[in-house]
Amino acid sequence: xxxxxxxxxxxxxxxxxxxxxAFFQVLFAKMPPxxxxxPAAVAPVLLKEATPDAALQLLGLLQKEARLIDFxxxxxSNYSDADIGGAARVVHEGCAKVxxxxxxxxxxxxxxxxxxIALPDGFDASAIRLTGNVVGQAPFKGSLNHRGWRAxxxxxxxxxxxxxxxxxxxxxxxx
Amino acid sequence: xxxxxxxxxxxxxxxxxxxxxxxxxxxxxxxxRYGVLEIPQLTAPGxxxxxxxxxxxxxxxxxAELAAGDLNLPWSGAQDFAVGEFARSRGALTPIRLVxxxxxxxxxxxxxxxxxxxxxxxxxxxxxxSPLDASTRYLAHLRQAWxxxxxxxxxxxxxxxxxxxxxxxxxxxxxxxxxxRTAGYHNLTLLEEPQxxxxxxxxxxxxxxxxxxxxxxxxxxxxxxxGTSDFSLIAVLEREGNLELHRVAVGDHILLxxxxxxxxxxxxxxxxxxxxxxxxxxxxxxxxxxxxRAAKETLLSDATLQAQSIVVPSRGSKLIGGSIRTELTQEExxxxxxxGFFPQVDAATRPxxxxxxxxxxxxxxxxxxxxxxxxxxxxxxxxxxxxxxxEGFASQVDVDASFLHPTAVLFNGGVFKSSILSERTLDxxxxxxxxxxxxxxxxxxxxxxxxxxxxxAAYYGYVRRGQGVRIRGGTAxxxxxxxxxxxxxxxxxxxxxxxxxxxxxxxEEGIETDLLAQEFGxxxxxxxxxxxxxxxxxxxxxxxTLLDFWxxxxxxxxxxxxxxxxxxxxxxxxxxxxxxxxxxxxxxTLELTAVATRGGAHWKVxxxxxxxx
Numbered sequence: 150x151x152x153x154x155x156x157x158x159x160x161x162x163x164x165x166x167x168x169x170x171a172f173f174q175v176l177f178a179k180m181p182p183x184x185x186x187x188p189a190a191v192a193p194v195l196l197k198e199a200t201p202d203a204a205l206q207l208l209g210l211l212q213k214e215a216r217l218i219d220f221x222x223x224x225x226s227n228y229s230d231a232d233i234g235g236a237a238r239v240v241h242e243g244c245a246k247v248x249x250x251x252x253x254x255x256x257x258x259x260x261x262x263x264x265x266i267a268l269p270d271g272f273d274a275s276a277i278r279l280t281g282n283v284v285g286q287a288p289f290k291g292s293l294n295h296r297g298w299r300a301x302x303x304x305x306x307x308x309x310x311x312x313x314x315x316x317x318x319x320x321x322x323x324x
Numbered sequence: 325x326x327x328x329x330x331x332x333x334x335x336x337x338x339x340x341x342x343x344x345x346x347x348x349x350x351x352x353x354x355x356x357r358y359g360v361l362e363i364p365q366l367t368a369p370g371x372x373x374x375x376x377x378x379x380x381x382x383x384x385x386x387x388a389e390l391a392a393g394d395l396n397l398p399w400s401g402a403q404d405f406a407v408g409e410f411a412r413s414r415g416a417l418t419p420i421r422l423v424x425x426x427x428x429x430x431x432x433x434x435x436x437x438x439x440x441x442x443x444x445x446x447x448x449x450x451x452x453x454s455p456l457d458a459s460t461r462y463l464a465h466l467r468q469a470w471x472x473x474x475x476x477x478x479x480x481x482x483x484x485x486x487x488x489x490x491x492x493x494x495x496x497x498x499x500x501x502x503x504x505r506t507a508g509y510h511n512l513t514l515l516e517e518p519q520x521x522x523x524x525x526x527x528x529x530x531x532x533x534x535x536x537x538x539x540x541x542x543x544x545x546x547x548x549x550x551g552t553s554d555f556s557l558i559a560v561l562e563r564e565g566n567l568e569l570h571r572v573a574v575g576d577h578i579l580l581x582x583x584x585x586x587x588x589x590x591x592x593x594x595x596x597x598x599x600x601x602x603x604x605x606x607x608x609x610x611x612x613x614x615x616x617r618a619a620k621e622t623l624l625s626d627a628t629l630q631a632q633s634i635v636v637p638s639r640g641s642k643l644i645g646g647s648i649r650t651e652l653t654q655e656e657x658x659x660x661x662x663x664g665f666f667p668q669v670d671a672a673t674r675p676x677x678x679x680x681x682x683x684x685x686x687x688x689x690x691x692x693x694x695x696x697x698x699x700x701x702x703x704x705x706x707x708x709x710x711x712x713x714x715e716g717f718a719s720q721v722d723v724d725a726s727f728l729h730p731t732a733v734l735f736n737g738g739v740f741k742s743s744i745l746s747e748r749t750l751d752x753x754x755x756x757x758x759x760x761x762x763x764x765x766x767x768x769x770x771x772x773x774x775x776x777x778x779x780x781a782a783y784y785g786y787v788r789r790g791q792g793v794r795i796r797g798g799t800a801x802x803x804x805x806x807x808x809x810x811x812x813x814x815x816x817x818x819x820x821x822x823x824x825x826x827x828x829x830x831x832e833e834g835i836e837t838d839l840l841a842q843e844f845g846x847x848x849x850x851x852x853x854x855x856x857x858x859x860x861x862x863x864x865x866x867x868x869t870l871l872d873f874w875x876x877x878x879x880x881x882x883x884x885x886x887x888x889x890x891x892x893x894x895x896x897x898x899x900x901x902x903x904x905x906x907x908x909x910x911x912x913t914l915e916l917t918a919v920a921t922r923g924g925a926h927w928k929v930x931x932x933x934x935x936x937x
Contacts, residue, residue, distance in 0.1 A: 206371075213368070219643040228644050235635045235649040242618075304373075311393035312370030321639075 205314040206305055210251065212318045215243025251304050257297030266293050328483040328511065330474075331789070333520070333781025334466055335487050336459065336500070338427045339550030339583060341378040342778035343466050345482075346786040354531045354792055358782055360775055363469045365408030369394035375409065377774065378465065382423040382458050383411035384443070384450060399468045407465050416610045420446045425551055426458035428579055428688050430503075431489070431496035433883030437932060444687065456503055463507035480510045483789070485781040489554045490516035490574035490800060493858060493882045494914040495931035501913050514912030515784050517777050518545035518556035519571060519795050521736035524780030526793060528770050533793075534567055536768065537732060539716060542572075543768065544730035546700070546749060547777075548739040551581040553696055555703050557728065558795060561716045570714065571797030573707040573728075573860060576880075578699050580691035582739040585665055588694075589616040592660055593634060593652055602648055608636050619652040620661065624744040630654055666748045667695050671727050671756035674702050697752045704728045704756075706861055706877065713863065725760055734768040741773045798832040799908055802862050804871070804879065806855035807842070823857055823879060825869040827906035827914060834910055837867045839903040843921060849896040851888040856931070858882050867906075887918050887929045904929070 211217040220240050225233060248254060257276050260266055268277060270287035276297065279289065308314065331346045343361040350357040362374035369390050383406045385395070395403050406414070415422025423442045430437055432455075440452040453461075463486070470479045486509070488500050497514055504512050515523075522545055526533045537543065539562035547554040555575035561568050590613040594604055604612060612634070619632035631653040638646025675693035693699070704727035711717040711728070733750055740746045746767065754764040772779065787794055804823035824842055831837070846852050857879045865871070871879075889900055902918040905926075909915055916929035 209368075216637055216643045219641045223642065223644050225644070232644050232647075232649075235633070236637075236644040236647050238633060238635045239637045239643065239647065306367055306371040306373040307364075307398070309370040309372075309393045309396045311391060313391075 202308075202314050203305060205317065206308065207247075207251070209314065209317045210247050210306075211244060213243075214247050215240045217244065218317060252300045253302035254298050255301050257299050258293055260293055260296070262293050262296055264293055265290060328481055329477045330482045331782050331785030332470070332479070332482050332484045333487070333515075333778045333783070333785060334463070334484065335517070335520070335775075335778035335781065336427065336462060337380055337549055337777070338425055338552050338581065339380055340774075341380055341462050341466060342376060342775055343470065344775060344778035344782040346782045348483075348786060348789065351786060354527075356527060356783060356786060358527075358779060360778070361466075361470060361473060363408070363466065364398055364472065365465070365469075366395065366397070366406050366410035367408075367413075368410055370396070371410075372396075372398060373409070378408045378462065378469075379412040380407075380424070380426065380462055381412040381415055382407050382426070382453070382461060383415045383418075384421045384423070384446075384453070385414075386421070397468070399472050405461070407461055417607055419443070419606070421450055423453065423458045425688060426455050426462070428551060429455035430459055430499050431492055431577060432688060433493070433495060434689070437495075437499055456499055456506075459500065459503040460506045463504050463509065467508050480508060483511050483513075483785045484509050485513045485515050485520075485785040487515050487517045487520045487777050487781050488912075489552055489577060490518050490556045490571075491554055491577035492516075493577075493931070494803070494916075495883050495885075497913045498931050501911055512911055513785065513788070515781050516556065516571070516574070516800075518547050518554055518574070518734075518736065519558070520777045520780035520784060521545055521547055521771065522556075522558060522569070522734055522780065522795065523783045523787070524772065524776040525734055525768055525770060527780065527783040528772075537567070539567065541731045542711065542728065543569075543732045543734060544704075544753075544765070545734045545736065546696075546740075547736040548696060549581050549737040550583045551579060553578040553580045553691075553699060555700060556800075557703075557707060557710060557730065558797075559711055559714055559717065561714065563715070567793065569793060569795040571795055571800065572714065573703070573710045574800040575699070575703040576860075578691045579688055580665075580694060580696065580699070582737070584690075584694065585661055585739065586613050586617045586620070588664065589613075589620055589652065589657065589660055592656055593650055597648065597650055604636065604648070605639065607639055608648070612636050616652060620657050621742055623652065623654050623657045624661070624742045627654070627744075661745070662748055665694050666697050666745055666752070668748070668752050668755065669695065669697055669701060671701050671705065671759065673698050674705070675699050697749060700749070700753070701727070701756070704730070709861075710863075725762075727756065727760075729757055729760070729762045730765050731763065732768050733765050734771065736771055736773060736776050738773050740771075796832065798830040798835070799827065799914060800829075801858040801860050802829040802865050803827040803906070803914070804857040804859070805885070805904070806857065807870070820872075821855070823871040823874065825865045825867060825871070826904050826916065827908075828865055828867055829859075829863045831906065831908040831914075833908050833912065836907045837905055839905050839919060840868055841903070842868065842870075843901045843903055844918070845899045846887055846889050846902050846918060848889045848894045848898045848900060851886050853884045853886050856882045856885045883932065885916065885929055885931050887927060889918075889927055902927075 216239055220236060268287060268289045329348060331348055333344045335342045343363065345359055347357040360376050362376055363378045364372050364374045365378055367373040370393060395406055397403065420443060426442065429435065429442060435441060437455045440454050442452055442455060442458060446452055467479045486500065486504055488497060501512060501514060522543065529536060537560045539560055541560040543558045545556045545558065556571055557573040559570045559572050561570060590609060593612060593616060594609065597604065615634045615636065619634055622632050623629055631651040634650050634652050636648040637643060640646055675695060675698040677692050707728045708725055733753065735746045750767055757764055802825055804825050806821045807824045808821060826840060827837060859879045861878055901921040903921060905917045905919055907915045917926045918929055919926040
């Protein structure tokens with residue numbers, strides 16, 4: 150319990166919340182992929198606004214099953230890695246359950262990571278990100294660093310009209 | 325009635341319900357097209373999700389507990405209770421408002437099953453419901469879920485099969501049929517769960533079952549679900565070149581299942597924590613039970629693992645600081661589950677039973693011995709002669725056998741998702757067989773532990789229409805009423821009782837017995853109670869057989885039965901002479917009728933004695 154985690158170098162467990170932050174940015178921002186050089190505006194681009202309901206509902210599920218909000222709201226510097234590891238089991242199992250029950254997630258590319266693949270002309274640039282020496286013409290040949298993930302199915306609970314999704318977890322009072 | 329498009333099978337389980345269906349028109353012979361209904365249910369206040377299983381739990385919320393609309397379902401906004409996942413999870417926190425194990429209450433003859441008694445330990449201000457009501461609500465939920473998903477094929481026009489434990493007595497069967505009718509089920513048949521599991525195995529084999537079994541086989545179906553253990557023995561014989569299946573025996577009703585196992589493990593771990601000065605509240609205890617279930621499955625499936633970590637999350641928002649960490653070891657799981665519930669005993673072992681204190685039992689009569697293998701040994705020992713009179717079996721019956729020798733085993737129920745437990749059970753059985761120089765029994769593979777019963781029931785609804793093999797066997801018990809002997813009373817001794825057989829063993833559906841020769845005098849306007857017995861071993865007794873003596877384990881006393889003659893056209897207090905007649909109905913229930921000797925008027929004899937209130 151007295152063991153203090155070095156602050157300068159975040160431990161594995163301290164990186165978990167960071168990973169979730171990134172996860173949510175990817176999942177919910179629904180922003181178009183960053184464009185390196187914005188062309189001179191000809192016509193105004195309409196940006197899609199994500200409705201918060203589904204995002205809040207998912208947050209509620211992650212709190213219910215994985216205690217994710219509890220976990221990320223705690224100050225890790227007070228705890229040993231062993232304590233954090235115990236809680237991480239709850240979070241890991243719960244998150245896995247939420248993903249398994251509410252989404253069908255498959256890799257974008259079926260090939261094993263590290264293998265060489267070729268991308269034909271007209272490949273789906275929203276599903277595949279090119280990095281490194283991005284020059285020349287298709288077909289592009291490169292090494293698969295990450296297979297990517299795609300949600301092929303989403304099954305969120307249906308809500309009654311009166312349901313307040315901003316309540317991510319109810320306060321609990323025992324009588 | 326129009327021709328049904330679907331044969332629907334419903335598993336009305338102690339802990340879960342499921343609904344499967346066979347598309348009759350799209351199926352041909354032994355090739356069937358089936359599906360499993362995804363059942364919409366509340367999973368949180370105001371949130372509806374579909375799941376293939378509907379937990380058999382009902383929650384009766386306080387009027388201030390939920391916001392308006394929180395209990396709305398896609399088909400109803402007027403319900404003031406919840407069934408399914410939300411009922412289970414909310415009820416675990418507020419057990420005084422949770423109805424659970426309604427099915428076990430439905431077959432508990434010691435209580436009035438139409439009386440509002442559940443939740444059993446609720447304070448007076450909670451409006452309770454009866455076990456019959458609870459079952460009705462689960463069945464109604466399934467009907468509404470079907471109608472919501474299949475508006476083109478209304479539920480009440482389909483062929484519906486609801487499963488019941490093989491061990492259900494006539495009263496519990498009657499009550500299940502009544503619950504189904506109240507829930508709006510019209511074309512209803514009841515089917516025993518172990519038979520449904522075997523039907524599912526037959527369906528899954530796509531005709532291959534004829535090669536997997538042979539005449540002379542005795543198939544033992546072992547069904548250990550969340551709350552009950554149920555056994556059946558089914559013999560394979562050949563008649564006119566065709567294989568036939570005959571259910572020859574069923575086990576007793578044993579309230580012992582997977583939930584008991586997980587709870588036992590949770591208590592083992594909780595004791596360890598208590599030794600360290602950490603106590604758990606009921607909420608944490610439930611979380612611990614879930615964690616133990618998962619850890620148990622991991623440990624049982626990999627014997628090289630020494631231990632699994634278990635984390636009981638904190639109840640407050642301090643997850644890291646407030647959680648309790650511990651572990652479940654391989655040794656603990658083996659000692660508790662394998663040795664506690666599936667001990668390797670020998671075939672002569674019998675379950676321990678303590679004499680019950682007091683006459684009336686309060687609460688459910690849980691099995692007093694947790695050893696599933698001991699209950700199995702008792703069944704096989706009791707049924708040693710079950711096939712003696714079966715066609716084609718006489719030659720192979722071993723007179724020295726101390727128990728009935730099964731040749732094949734079909735496992736069913738969530739507990740056997742862990743192959744270690746099915747292997748242990750099979751090994752124990754085979755050690756009994758080898759001790760009597762018999763061939764080891766083989767496992768019939770290919771079961772689907774969660775959905776086999778619902779799917780098998782749907783398949784049964786399909787084969788009943790003339791396609792494919794059916795399991796025969798009729799009633800698995802002979803039934804008797806007590807008649808006071810005409811012997812002179814001896815002071816200090818209870819008047820001796822004789823047992824009169826009113827329905828012989830193996831009555832097939834649609835069969836009606838002759839009128840019993842014996843006459844009874846019924847007093848008009850006054851309910852007459854009769855003691856009622858069942859026997860799962862006395863196969864030879866005919867209608868009207870009068871027993872003076874029987875072994876204590878041969879006849880089991882069931883709940884009292886009751887006949888009331890309405891006063892119509894008769895004077896109150898007048899005595900009418902009646903005879904009894906038994907009918908095995910197409911639905912799968914037993915009906916006893918009292919027929920007046922003069923005039924032929926008749927009345928139904930109720931198996932379930934209503935409360936006096």
